[in-house]
Amino acid sequence: MSDWLAYQNEVAEFFRRAGWTVEVEAQVQGVRTRHKIDVWALSRRLGVVIRWVIECKDWNSRVPKEKVLALRTIVDDVGADRGLILNEKGFQAGAIEAAHSANVTVTTLASLREHGEEELWALELAGLHRRAIDLTIRTSRLWVTAKMDGDSMSRNRRGVVDQQGVIGNFGAVSTIEDAVARALAGHLPVTMPDSVNQEFVRVHTRKLVIQRATEALDQLEVWLAEQERGVTDAGGWDDPWNAPSDD
16 A cells, blocks of 8 residues: 555544544545545534545645645535645645635644544544443343332343343443543543453553443443344243243
8 A cells, every 4th residue: 555545544544533424535526527535524513414625645745835726626616615635744835825715724634633632532432432321221121120029029031141141241331331431521540341350440541441441342242132132032022020931
């Protein structure tokens, strides 16, 4: 892979991490002609689709004014909201001046990373928090509770494969949900389960929270899917309390 293609892919991955829908080397039809765009990035804000045209230069010299003017023409033709030119070696004075008076931004990937790092952390943690909530709810559905002689009693649904693992995994995913929420709010360190050593550990950085949460939720997803298939096959979702137990 050439240095330019690697740079283009780095730019695309940055915007994907930020929650954008990205197409590399997209063919976009404009009013006058069709344009090949390095990175075509789409997002949604307040229900409105935002479209950005991103050019990846990665030159060994500064980008001249002519390239900014050309991008302005493309942005107008395809009806994009903004154009970006990224070049780590910078821009000539005329290019910077031309960008100031238009909906074009000239910058570097390094600058985007520096200023966007907090937003990226927040987006990744928010996504993990939503995922943890979903898995917590799904895991809680693996058991049923009813009143018997005035007391509440619970048991696993019919068809649950790992009869002993339900409560433990519910505790694990609940702990992850809480840890990610705390990290999202900036409260570190947090307590997280360590599935390898079967213990709880203190985690001090957002990067490690994301890494541990992602690995743990991936494992829980596989485990939970197996339990849900078992319940479905056994007809256990419509599980009256007096149905025969598999215990």
